[in-house]
Amino acid sequence: MGKRLRVAKSICSCASPRYTSASLSSFACRHDDDIWTEIAKYLDGKSLVMLAATCKWFLSVIMHDSVWKYACLRDLQVPDCCQTTFKWINLYASAFGGSHSYAFRQKEKHIDWMRIGAFCFNSSDAFLTEKLICPSKLPKEDTIQNMLNTYGSCLLHNIKTGIWIADLQLIRCPVCDLNTCDGTMQVLDARHMELFLTEEYQKGNWEYKLVGSHDVRKLVDCAAGGIFDIKHLKSSTTADLFNLKSWVGSHGDWQPKAMVTCHAVAINTNLQANEGLHIKYHVMTSGETGDVVSIRISQQLL
Incomplete structure (x- = not known):
């Protein structure tokens, strides 16, 4: 877990100009989707968005609803207790976007x-x-x-x-x-x-x-x-x-x-x-x- 966490914390640096979209895709495709889904569990919402923006392959993995569901339940510190009618990425943004009812x-x-x-x-x-x-x-x-x-x-x-x-x-x-x-x-x-x-x-x-x-x-x-x-x-x-x-x-x-x-x-x-x-x-x-x-x-x- 420690190694994965270090990878998760450093992976967003891949957005640096010295990395091309092609090299990122080549690197990512050598690994299974479920590995990156597991790594994504250690990232907050901002880091998830940064990782998704690096290339199309990461976008397809990170934007999966299960990734955002895990992040939302983790950061709200609640169990999975309901079905929802909205995508979890939208629920995450609603919960952590800095808004409140009086806004x-x-x-x-x-x-x-x-x-x-x-x-x-x-x-x-x-x-x-x-x-x-x-x-x-x-x-x-x-x-x-x-x-x-x-x-x-x-x-x-x-x-x-x-x-x-x-x-x-x-x-x-x-x-x-x-x-x-x-x-x-x-x-x-x-x-x-x-x-x-x-x-x-x-x-x-x-x-x-x-x-x-x-x-x-x-x-x-x-x-x-x-x-x-x-x-x-x-x-x-x-x-x-x-x-x-x-x-x-x-x-x-x-x-x-x-x-x-x-x-x-x-x-x-x-x-x-x-x-x-x-x-x-x-x-x-x-x-x-x-x-x-x-x-x-x-x-x-x-």
């Missing part, structure tokens, strides 16, 4: 963001909460709003299964239009991996809808939020997320923290003296009666 809409409100990671929905049911404590039982109320009022958490159904990507967004206060406003709102922003490639989303035909909100009108120590696949809520990997001491910042650390596991994601930001939080839950569906393809939990100081 498509509300650019004027956006301040900063960070990538948390990726996780999988194996079931179509989600548990959303602003209390990072594993519940002894799931909330049972007739509406999402009543669940939030009673438990500070809720259930969502019809989730699009597969790989989801999670970001932490920092947004300007939504109640004013002043660029100098110091008011900010943090958003746990999760989306299905295919969302940015979907034509209806790109056209702006799918929008976020508010499904519930409530106020916590008392001093709160932190602004936290989590999205969980209900099927794995009690699993050992998800339990790591509820072990707050392992990842949440200590008292006086005001930097946002985040953690992702195989089937869940959560954020936590310690807060200074305050009068409470205003919390909103938004979802985007693929059409009026389609699957949920994106979820946002936003939190703003009162």
Whole structure:
């Protein structure tokens, strides 16, 4: 493996002018496709593109969908848990191209963001909460709003299964239009991996809808939020997320923290003296009666 890795790291230098396309093809054709497919597993997306650009033979090998599928799953650190309707090279570019949901809409409100990671929905049911404590039982109320009022958490159904990507967004206060406003709102922003490639989303035909909100009108120590696949809520990997001491910042650390596991994601930001939080839950569906393809939990100081 060490020898292959050295070859993988140096192979992109073949793009140097001293190598011709013919010499590259002659060199590559002395080796089987599956050898180069194996070597490609050690390259990131940029290096794969550079290698594919050296000659037609490498282009045919590197552009194989299995190569980009491996790279995407490896760099997202998720298992192969779904079928896709798009090519993996396009999914890779969508995931690692530096874009986020606020880049498509509300650019004027956006301040900063960070990538948390990726996780999988194996079931179509989600548990959303602003209390990072594993519940002894799931909330049972007739509406999402009543669940939030009673438990500070809720259930969502019809989730699009597969790989989801999670970001932490920092947004300007939504109640004013002043660029100098110091008011900010943090958003746990999760989306299905295919969302940015979907034509209806790109056209702006799918929008976020508010499904519930409530106020916590008392001093709160932190602004936290989590999205969980209900099927794995009690699993050992998800339990790591509820072990707050392992990842949440200590008292006086005001930097946002985040953690992702195989089937869940959560954020936590310690807060200074305050009068409470205003919390909103938004979802985007693929059409009026389609699957949920994106979820946002936003939190703003009162």
